[in-house]
Amino acid sequence: MFATTYAVTDVLVFAGATLLIITGALGVIVMKNPVHSALSLILALLGVAVAFLAQNADFLAAVEIIVYAGAIVVLFLFVIMFLGVDKSQHPHVEPLVGQRWLAALGVLVTVAGVVALMANSHWVSGVMSSSTGGVALSPGAGNVTQLGDSVFTTYLLSFEATAGLLIIAVVGAVLLARRERPADADRDDDLIDGDHFDADDHIDGEGREGDEGSEGEWWNVKAPATEEVES
Amino acid sequence: MSVPASWYLVLAAVLFGIGAFGVLTRRSALIMFMCIELMLNAVNLTFVTFARTMSDIGGQTTVFFIMVVAAAEVTVGLGIVVAVFRRRASTSVDELSELQG
Numbered sequence: 001m002f003a004t005t006y007a008v009t010d011v012l013v014f015a016g017a018t019l020l021i022i023t024g025a026l027g028v029i030v031m032k033n034p035v036h037s038a039l040s041l042i043l044a045l046l047g048v049a050v051a052f053l054a055q056n057a058d059f060l061a062a063v064e065i066i067v068y069a070g071a072i073v074v075l076f077l078f079v080i081m082f083l084g085v086d087k088s089q090h091p092h093v094e095p096l097v098g099q100r101w102l103a104a105l106g107v108l109v110t111v112a113g114v115v116a117l118m119a120n121s122h123w124v125s126g127v128m129s130s131s132t133g134g135v136a137l138s139p140g141a142g143n144v145t146q147l148g149d150s151v152f153t154t155y156l157l158s159f160e161a162t163a164g165l166l167i168i169a170v171v172g173a174v175l176l177a178r179r180e181r182p183a184d185a186d187r188d189d190d191l192i193d194g195d196h197f198d199a200d201d202h203i204d205g206e207g208r209e210g211d212e213g214s215e216g217e218w219w220n221v222k223a224p225a226t227e228e229v230e231s
Numbered sequence: 232m233s234v235p236a237s238w239y240l241v242l243a244a245v246l247f248g249i250g251a252f253g254v255l256t257r258r259s260a261l262i263m264f265m266c267i268e269l270m271l272n273a274v275n276l277t278f279v280t281f282a283r284t285m286s287d288i289g290g291q292t293t294v295f296f297i298m299v300v301a302a303a304e305v306t307v308g309l310g311i312v313v314a315v316f317r318r319r320a321s322t323s324v325d326e327l328s329e330l331q332g
Contacts, residue, residue, distance in 0.1 A: 060294050
């Protein structure tokens with residue numbers, strides 16, 4: 001299958017994508033500072049976008065950069081900044097003896113198994129198969145048209161389901177990240193009932209003052225300085 | 232001729248392995264989420280590669296839906312991290328050990 005030589009540009013693009021992806025991925029798991037990990041994640045995602053572009057997935061490459069690098073990583077960074085950068089859990093401390101070596105062994109065995117499986121199967125050895133009956137991919141902008149046709153005809157029901165999924169996720173995130181108001185924290189029965197939607201509940205000056213009175217309660221823990229967090 | 236699919240598949244396998252190693256070894260919930268994103272992207276890369284090899288747009292459509300689900304997952308997951316941090320003042324998953332026997 002190596003009878004034909006590959007175009008130099010394709011090999012160079014692949015090498016660049018590989019460099020970006022491996023560097024970024026290693027940076028994510030090695031960096032001590034979570035902010036650096038998030039920035040490394042952007043690097044890896046850019047590499048994946050390059051790999052998408054090289055394989056006629058133009059729309060997905062754009063979405064990869066816009067949604068992943070533009071929205072998801074920004075959300076990560078927002079949460080990191082919101083919680084405070086926590087450097088206490090640096091990767092050199094190993095609470096469970098041998099966990100790292102076992103993890104490395106398991107990952108190596110898994111990856112080696114997958115690669116060995118690929119080496120012995122015909123469908124990855126460069127044989128172009130059209131037995132799926134799918135429409136042939138067209139390079140360039142026609143590819144976007146094909147993807148749009150596929151999403152809005154064959155997978156229309158799934159597309160509508162994702163709309164519901166996103167709405168549920170937004171509502172869930174709002175509920176989860178919602179700060180319990182001091183007025184609620186003072187009244188245990190309201191918390192137990194889960195009744196967070198009283199129309200007459202509103203944050204006012206009295207609620208803020210009541211906050212200090214219940215400072216020792218476990219649900220009222222404020223974000224401390226990072227130095228106080230035990231490793 | 233363009234680069235064979237197996238190169239991209241091996242790259243995706245390595246990326247998945249790095250992500251899995253991070254999930255298994257790092258203890259900050261935020262870093263674990265990032266590593267899950269790496270693993271999802273490895274799978275996305277595999278899907279796109281097979282879409283090219285098999286000349287079927289279905290692989291790219293699947294990646295589209297995976298991205299939507301990943302966005303929803305990150306939203307809810309980071310909400311959980313924030314909620315846990317409010318109560319425990321830590322994002323380390325080692326602190327969350329109430330369920331052990």
